[in-house]
Amino acid sequence: MKPQVNIMAVVDVIGALSARTLLDGNLCMVDNGDYRSTGQGTPALCTLVCPGQAVQWTALAVDLQTPVDIKSIRFLDPLGGEGVAWQPQHAAPIAANGGFPHANGSDASLSNGEAGAGSAGDSDTLDLDVWIGLVPPWMTPGVPYKYRLELQMYEGDNSIMHVDLPALMSV
Amino acid sequence: MPQQLAIIVLVDVGNAIADGTLDGNTYLFDNMKLHGSDGQGTGGLVTAINGAYWADGSQASEQVLNWLPYSLGSIPPTVPRGYQSDRARQTDREALAELDALAARPAAGADTAGRLDKIRKSVGTRIKTTRRTSGRLSNEKVLDVTGEVVGDLGTGSYSYPGPIITDIYGEAVDEKIMYPAEYGSPDMVTDGWYWSATVDTSRPGSYAYTMRIQLHKLVVQDGQALWHPVNLTCTSSLRITSEPKRNAFTKAGMGYLPVPMHAPPTEGYAGTDAVTESARSTG
Numbered sequence: 451m452k453p454q455v456n457i458m459a460v461v462d463v464i465g466a467l468s469a470r471t472l473l474d475g476n477l478c479m480v481d482n483g484d485y486r487s488t489g490q491g492t493p494a495l496c497t498l499v500c501p502g503q504a505v506q507w508t509a510l511a512v513d514l515q516t517p518v519d520i521k522s523i524r525f526l527d528p529l530g531g532e533g534v535a536w537q538p539q540h541a542a543p544i545a546a547n548g549g550f551p552h553a554n555g556s557d558a559s560l561s562n563g564e565a566g567a568g569s570a571g572d573s574d575t576l577d578l579d580v581w582i583g584l585v586p587p588w589m590t591p592g593v594p595y596k597y598r599l600e601l602q603m604y605e606g607d608n609s610i611m612h613v614d615l616p617a618l619m620s621v
Numbered sequence: 622m623p624q625q626l627a628i629i630v631l632v633d634v635g636n637a638i639a640d641g642t643l644d645g646n647t648y649l650f651d652n653m654k655l656h657g658s659d660g661q662g663t664g665g666l667v668t669a670i671n672g673a674y675w676a677d678g679s680q681a682s683e684q685v686l687n688w689l690p691y692s693l694g695s696i697p698p699t700v701p702r703g704y705q706s707d708r709a710r711q712t713d714r715e716a717l718a719e720l721d722a723l724a725a726r727p728a729a730g731a732d733t734a735g736r737l738d739k740i741r742k743s744v745g746t747r748i749k750t751t752r753r754t755s756g757r758l759s760n761e762k763v764l765d766v767t768g769e770v771v772g773d774l775g776t777g778s779y780s781y782p783g784p785i786i787t788d789i790y791g792e793a794v795d796e797k798i799m800y801p802a803e804y805g806s807p808d809m810v811t812d813g814w815y816w817s818a819t820v821d822t823s824r825p826g827s828y829a830y831t832m833r834i835q836l837h838k839l840v841v842q843d844g845q846a847l848w849h850p851v852n853l854t855c856t857s858s859l860r861i862t863s864e865p866k867r868n869a870f871t872k873a874g875m876g877y878l879p880v881p882m883h884a885p886p887t888e889g890y891a892g893t894d895a896v897t898e899s900a901r902s903t904g
Contacts, residue, residue, distance in 0.1 A: 505878060514625040515652065515687075520869070525880050574656050577682065578673050579869035583878035590884035605655050618880070 454504040455483040463516035463603045472611050494615040496594050499585045507581040519576035521602040589620035627652050630690040634781040638838045643855040672822020672863035680823050681866050688816040690784040705761040712770045716744040745770025749845040785835045786816050793828035822863050829858040
C-alpha cells in the first residue's frame with residue numbers, strides 16, 4: 451500500500467470560465483492510488499483508499515499562465531444539507547488529541563451545512579494551502595463518500611465553481 | 622497563483638525613437654495584480670512574486686517569468702507570419718498589371734506621366750536588405766498599420782517592426798534572484814524567441830532589473846530605405862515575498878480527513894457494487 455495517494459484536478463480555466471461550468475471536459479481528475487479507482491479523467495473520480503493512507507489534492511491548470519487553486523474540499527453530508535462544514539476541531543492534528551478527532555462523540559457540526567471549509571484567508575494566499583489528510587478509520591468500506599471540490603480561478607463574482615461528483619471510498 | 626507569469630512590455634516605438642528613450646514610452650503589465658503587483662500599465666511596474674516554503678525552509682513553489690514585447694502602433698503580431706512578404710508580392714503583381722494596361726494603351730497620351738507616378742506610389746517602398754536585416758526584415762515593404770504599402774515615406778505613417786528584448790540584466794540577475802535566458806519557441810507571435818527566467822524566492826526583497834530593447838528606425842540612405850537598429854533600456858523590478866505552506870484542513874499538522882461519521886446511503890451510486898468488488902479483488 452502506498453503511504454500517500456495523490457489526486458490531481460486538472461482544470462481548463464479558460465474553458466471553465468467561458469462556459470461557467472467545470473463539466474463538459476473542463477475538469478479532469480486523476481489519482482495514483484493502488485486500487486482500481488473509477489472515473490479516472492472525469493470529474494466523477496472515485497478514489498479507492500485504505501484507512502491510514504494520506505490523500506493529497508492538487509489543482510493544476512492546463513494553461514500554466516492561468517490561475518487555479520483549491521478553495522475548499524468538503525465531504526457531503528449523507529443526512530442531507532449542502533455539505534459538511536469544516537470545524538477545526540475535526541481536523542486537529544492527530545498528535546494533539548490522541549489520534550481520534552471525534553473523541554468527544556459530537557458530530558453535530560458535520561451536518562450544519564455552512565460554508566467555512568478550507569482557507570479562511572484571501573484568494574491570493576490559496577496557493578499556500580496544502581490539501582492533505584489521512585483516511586479515517588470510521589469510513590464504511592465499499593461506500594463512496596462524495597465530496598465537494600471548490601475551485602477558485604482568479605477573483606470576482608464568477609471565479610468560484612464546484613463539483614459534487616468526486617468521492618473517496620475505503621476498500 | 623499561476624505557475625508561469627507573463628510580463629507584457631508594450632513599447633510606443635515611434636515616440637521612443639523620436640525621444641531617444643523608453644522612459645514614458647513603455648507600458649508594462651503582468652498577470653499578478655491579484656497577488657500585489659503595482660504600477661500596472663505604467664513604466665514603473667513592480668512585479669509581485671509570492672513564494673512559499675515548507676516547514677524545513679526549502680522552496681515549495683517555482684515561479685517562471687516570461688517577457689513578451691509588443692509594439693504600440695504596429696501591425697499586430699497575431700497576423701500570419703508571412704503577411705508582410707505577401708503584401709509586398711501582391712503590390713508588385715498589381716503594379717505589373719497596371720503597367721501592362723498602360724503599355725497596351727499608349728494612346729492615352731497626356732496622362733501617362735501621372736499614371737506612372739500613381740503606379741510608383743502603389744508599389745510602395747521596399748526595404749533594403751543588409752547583412753543585419755537579412756532575416757526577418759528582408760524582402761518586405763514599408764506598410765502602415767492597416768497593411769497598405771506606404772508610397773511616400775515623407776508623409777506616410779508606417780508600422781514599425783516589433784521591439785526585441787536582447788538582454789535582461791541588473792541587480793536581480795547579479796544577486797542570483799532570477800536566471801533569465803532566451804529560448805526558442807514554436808510560437809511565431811513571439812517571432813520564435815522569448816525571454817524567460819526562473820526565480821529564487823528564498824530571499825525576499827525588492828530587486829531591480831534592466832531590459833535592453835532593440836527598436837528599428839526607418840532611415841533613407843542613398844535613396845534606399847532600411848531599418849536601422851536603435852538600442853534602448855528600461856527598468857522594472859521584482860518584489861519577492863515568501864510564506865510558509867500550511868495544511869488547509871487543520872491549519873497545523875496532518876490530521877484525519879473531515880469525512881462524516883454517518884455512512885452515505887449506497888442507493889444512487891450506480892456501479893458501487895462492481896467498483897467494490899473489483900477493488901477488493903485487487904486489494
